[in-house]
Amino acid sequence: MEILLPFVYLxxxxxxxxxxLKVKTFSSFVLTKMVIPLIIIWNISLNSEEMVLVIVLAMIFMLSIFFFRHWMERDVINNLCFCYLNIGWLGLPIAHALLGDTAARFVLGAYIGSSIVGNSIGANYLKKEVFSIKNILTSPPVIAFIIGCLLIPFERSVEVFGHHIYMISKFLMSFLGMMILGIWLSETSLDKSDFFVYAKSYAFRILMLSAIVLIAFVISQILNSEFVYQQLPWLFLICVLPPAANIIVLETSYLGTGTTASKISVETILSIAVIVVYGIVIHSLSL
Structure with a gap:
C-alpha cells in the first residue's frame, strides 16, 4: 500500500x-519554508559526513552538465530544465515511499546541492542585475543546511526531541509535495504536439544521465568499490525525474515569462508513468 500513497496524494x-480550491500558495509556503527545511536540518545534524559528500558531488555534477550544455547551446532555460530536476517535490516523496529513509537521505543531499546550484544559475544567468550571493545564502535550503551543521554537536538531543517533528514533516513532505504537483497538472492546458517534442527531450535526458551512472558503476567495479552499486536505486530514480517546478518561478521572476510550464507539465506526466514502472520493478526485486 505504501508504494501507492504518493500517487494517491497526486x-x-x-x-x-x-x-x-485556493490552497496551492499556502501549501507551497509550508512545504518550501517549513517542511523541507526541517527535513534538511534533521538529516544534516544526524548524518553530516555522508550528506555533505552527496551535496558537493551533486553540485559538481549539476554544474558540469549545465556548462557542457551551455557550451553546445546558449538557451539558459533549456539547459536549466535539463540539469535542474524535481528532486524536492517529486524525488524525495518517491524515495521515502519506495526506497526508505537511507536512500531518501542521499536524495535529500542531491536536492540541497541542486537547489543551491539551480538558484545560483537562475540569479547569475537569468537576472539582468549583478549576481547576488545574498539571495543564495538566504534561501531556505542553505539556511537549513547551516542550522543543521550548527546542530551537529547536539545530534543526540536533536534525535530525542525532534523525532516526532521529523515524522510529521516527512508525512507532510510527501503529501504536500505530491498534492501541489497534482494541482499544477490540473491547471495546465497542454497541446497534443507538445507531448512528442518534450517526450524526445525527456527520453534523451534519461539516456544521458543513465549512461553517466552506468559509467560511474563500471569505474567503481574496476576500483573494487561497492559504493555506486549500493546507490543505484536512487541514482536511477533521479535519472527519470522531470525538470524542477521552481524553474517556472525563476523564469517568471527574472524574465517575466512562463514558457517552461508546458514542458515541465508534460515531462512530469511522462515521469510519473515511468516512476510507476520503476516502482513495480523495485517492488518485484525486493520480494
Missing part, C-alpha cells in the same frame, strides 16, 4: 485543482 491534488 490524485488528491488533481481533484483539489479541479475544484479550484
Amino acid at each position: 490524485l488528491f491534488g488533481i481533484l483539489v485543482g479541479k475544484k479550484q
Whole structure:
C-alpha cells in the first residue's frame, strides 16, 4: 500500500485543482519554508559526513552538465530544465515511499546541492542585475543546511526531541509535495504536439544521465568499490525525474515569462508513468 500513497496524494491534488480550491500558495509556503527545511536540518545534524559528500558531488555534477550544455547551446532555460530536476517535490516523496529513509537521505543531499546550484544559475544567468550571493545564502535550503551543521554537536538531543517533528514533516513532505504537483497538472492546458517534442527531450535526458551512472558503476567495479552499486536505486530514480517546478518561478521572476510550464507539465506526466514502472520493478526485486 505504501508504494501507492504518493500517487494517491497526486490524485488528491488533481481533484483539489479541479475544484479550484485556493490552497496551492499556502501549501507551497509550508512545504518550501517549513517542511523541507526541517527535513534538511534533521538529516544534516544526524548524518553530516555522508550528506555533505552527496551535496558537493551533486553540485559538481549539476554544474558540469549545465556548462557542457551551455557550451553546445546558449538557451539558459533549456539547459536549466535539463540539469535542474524535481528532486524536492517529486524525488524525495518517491524515495521515502519506495526506497526508505537511507536512500531518501542521499536524495535529500542531491536536492540541497541542486537547489543551491539551480538558484545560483537562475540569479547569475537569468537576472539582468549583478549576481547576488545574498539571495543564495538566504534561501531556505542553505539556511537549513547551516542550522543543521550548527546542530551537529547536539545530534543526540536533536534525535530525542525532534523525532516526532521529523515524522510529521516527512508525512507532510510527501503529501504536500505530491498534492501541489497534482494541482499544477490540473491547471495546465497542454497541446497534443507538445507531448512528442518534450517526450524526445525527456527520453534523451534519461539516456544521458543513465549512461553517466552506468559509467560511474563500471569505474567503481574496476576500483573494487561497492559504493555506486549500493546507490543505484536512487541514482536511477533521479535519472527519470522531470525538470524542477521552481524553474517556472525563476523564469517568471527574472524574465517575466512562463514558457517552461508546458514542458515541465508534460515531462512530469511522462515521469510519473515511468516512476510507476520503476516502482513495480523495485517492488518485484525486493520480494
